Amino acid sequence: xxxxxxxxxxxxxxxxxxxxxxxxxxxxxxxxxxxxxxxxxxxxxxxxxxxxxxxxxxxxxxxxxxxxxxxxxxxxxxxxxxxxxxxxxxxxxxxxxxxxxxxxxxxxxxxxxxxxxxxxxxxxxxxxxxxxxxxxxxxxxxxxxxxxxxxxxxxxxxxxxxxxxxxxxxxxxxxxxxxxxxxxxxxxxxxxxxxxxxxxxxxxxxxxxxxxxxxxxxxxxxxxxxxxxxxxxxxxxxxxxxxxxxxxxxxxxxxxxxxxxxxxxxxxxxxxxxxxxxxxxxxxxxxxxxxxxxxxxxxxxxxxxxxxxxxxxxxxxxxxxxxxxxxxxxxxxxxxxxxxxxxxxxxxxx
Numbered sequence: 001x002x003x004x005x006x007x008x009x010x011x012x013x014x015x016x017x018x019x020x021x022x023x024x025x026x027x028x029x030x031x032x033x034x035x036x037x038x039x040x041x042x043x044x045x046x047x048x049x050x051x052x053x054x055x056x057x058x059x060x061x062x063x064x065x066x067x068x069x070x071x072x073x074x075x076x077x078x079x080x081x082x083x084x085x086x087x088x089x090x091x092x093x094x095x096x097x098x099x100x101x102x103x104x105x106x107x108x109x110x111x112x113x114x115x116x117x118x119x120x121x122x123x124x125x126x127x128x129x130x131x132x133x134x135x136x137x138x139x140x141x142x143x144x145x146x147x148x149x150x151x152x153x154x155x156x157x158x159x160x161x162x163x164x165x166x167x168x169x170x171x172x173x174x175x176x177x178x179x180x181x182x183x184x185x186x187x188x189x190x191x192x193x194x195x196x197x198x199x200x201x202x203x204x205x206x207x208x209x210x211x212x213x214x215x216x217x218x219x220x221x222x223x224x225x226x227x228x229x230x231x232x233x234x235x236x237x238x239x240x241x242x243x244x245x246x247x248x249x250x251x252x253x254x255x256x257x258x259x260x261x262x263x264x265x266x267x268x269x270x271x272x273x274x275x276x277x278x279x280x281x282x283x284x285x286x287x288x289x290x291x292x293x294x295x296x297x298x299x300x301x302x303x304x305x306x307x308x309x310x311x312x313x314x315x316x317x318x319x320x321x322x323x324x325x326x327x328x329x330x331x332x333x334x335x336x337x338x339x340x341x342x343x344x345x346x347x348x349x350x
């Protein structure tokens with residue numbers, strides 16, 4: 001039952017009352033998406049407070065969940081903290097103004113961010129199923145999109161076509177703003193999709209994802225729009241990035257740290273003399289948010305566990321020339337990496 005999540009966080013926080021206003025944390029505790037509301041957890045159970053816009057939908061969605069639905073107090077949500085001796089709040093998710101308001105209402109404020117991070121980092125089976133469905137939609141949209149690339153279309157055109165397909169195949173929206181990079185734009189890891197037109201021989205790098213059931217997918221593919229026989233260095237580098245990507249799938253296991261996992265890919269690129277062009281980390285957690293715990297990066301000692309979902313995305317970038325990134329959303333099961341996105345990763349030449 002979803003209310004058990006609230007009980008788990010509440011016990012871990014060690015407070016008299018826990019309150020949550022951040023949309024992502026509210027969704028984690030209730031499974032109900034809204035732009036307004038507060039979740040309150042105490043010794044009497046869990047309640048979701050919201051305004052009149054959401055009361056009917058919340059009552060229908062949370063019926064039988066063990067979570068009570070109540071109307072927003074006239075004095076505002078913060079009044080629900082009045083008189084609490086020890087109040088748990090996710091400090092990383094509130095503003096300074098909100099903190100000062102709550103501080104004046106409660107005897108002591110404790111941070112429950114670590115409890116949320118730990119709980120949300122390891123996904124329940126139902127969460128993995130939602131992410132898996134988002135990944136299936138992502139794969140299908142990409143494969144369907146390949147025939148839609150046309151010379152003269154802009155990056156914005158192509159991004160819109162891809163996002164339409166994700167919606168068409170069942171997504172509720174995108175996980176983040178689609179990155180569609182043509183030619184030299186691919187050398188910028190987080191290129192801003194724009195009006196650059198597609199030309200024969202261009203490299204195309206597309207970083208995209210969608211949401212299903214409140215959970216995200218994340219995928220990147222790099223390929224060629226026709227072969228003008230001028231991309232031999234690109235092709236060689238592509239093979240090494242793919243080798244690094246696949247090494248992660250073979251060698252990363254539960255019990256490794258984020259730093260050790262990052263090193264698996266980084267060492268492959270180092271042997272090829274490409275590590276200095278790998279300018280970001282190997283990966284990040286994926287769930288309700290597109291970037292969350294765990295982190296797979298140099299210096300990150302968080303331990304990878306079964307049930308975690310994260311990206312495997314090595315890349316290399318040559319300023320003003322081209323970039324390559326190959327990314328899948330993956331999970332750990334029985335100690336091994338299992339890919340959730342799985343469309344073609346061999347070099348595609350359209």
